[in-house]
Amino acid sequence: MALTLTFHGHATFSLDIDGTHVVVDPFFAPNNPMAKKTAADISADYILQTHGHGDHIADTVPLAQRTGALVIANFEIANWLGAKGVEKVHPQHLGGGYNHPIGYVKMTPALHGSGLPDGSYGGMPGGFLLHVAGKKVYFSGDTAVFSDMKLIGDAGIDLAVLPIGDNFTMGPDDSLLAIKFLRPKVVVPCHYNTWPPIEQDAAAWAERVHAETDATPIVLNAEESYTL
Numbered sequence: 001m002a003l004t005l006t007f008h009g010h011a012t013f014s015l016d017i018d019g020t021h022v023v024v025d026p027f028f029a030p031n032n033p034m035a036k037k038t039a040a041d042i043s044a045d046y047i048l049q050t051h052g053h054g055d056h057i058a059d060t061v062p063l064a065q066r067t068g069a070l071v072i073a074n075f076e077i078a079n080w081l082g083a084k085g086v087e088k089v090h091p092q093h094l095g096g097g098y099n100h101p102i103g104y105v106k107m108t109p110a111l112h113g114s115g116l117p118d119g120s121y122g123g124m125p126g127g128f129l130l131h132v133a134g135k136k137v138y139f140s141g142d143t144a145v146f147s148d149m150k151l152i153g154d155a156g157i158d159l160a161v162l163p164i165g166d167n168f169t170m171g172p173d174d175s176l177l178a179i180k181f182l183r184p185k186v187v188v189p190c191h192y193n194t195w196p197p198i199e200q201d202a203a204a205w206a207e208r209v210h211a212e213t214d215a216t217p218i219v220l221n222a223e224e225s226y227t228l
């Protein structure tokens with residue numbers, strides 16, 4: 001079973017699971033300053049939506065409508081997407097997992113906001129813990145560090161994707177703490193360098209991950225991939 005993670009810039013990723021494409025938080029060019037591709041360039045069979053902020057959901061409706069992808073989101077966002085014309089939605093909520101054809105997808109808590117671009121209530125923000133292709137992959141979503149990441153880490157995480165930008169989410173210092181709680185084999189940073197308030201030195205962060213944790217840091221530029 002092959003599992004490849006591709007970074008699209010900011011906090012948008014694709015996970016290729018034996019040719020099935022899972023897109024996390026669709027936010028592409030031209031609105032995403034870090035992205036090289038537009039939503040029209042992207043394949044999607046599933047879309048995972050961590051929360052309702054525009055830098056995560058801007059391209060969800062057009063991508064879902066063009067591809068017919070199933071969107072997995074919290075109940076409030078799933079209803080909102082349905083009202084916007086997305087036909088295939090699967091509502092879940094924090095702490096709840098479901099056996100989808102790709103594997104078990106569990107929503108995890110996050111400490112953040114989730115208001116939708118039109119001001120609608122987007123419920124609680126979350127992350128996703130996936131059991132896919134024999135691996136466990138965790139997308140924290142936008143969040144502060146929290147000590148219950150220790151419980152999420154008890155699952156035995158192969159790959160964790162964490163924000164490091166500071167200002168809107170945890171920054172480099174707190175991400176090191178999160179890595180110690182989560183104990184992933186590999187960690188990929190996101191949500192940095194998109195705008196001036198979240199500028200970070202990812203190489204310096206990776207040096208610290210090497211020095212201070214047991215995880216292997218993998219820094220990806222837009223459209224670069226990592227195969228587990």
Ligand code: NI
Nearest residue numbers: 051053112142
């Ligand atoms: Ni956000």
Ligand code: MN
Nearest residue numbers: 053055056142
């Ligand atoms: Mn964000």
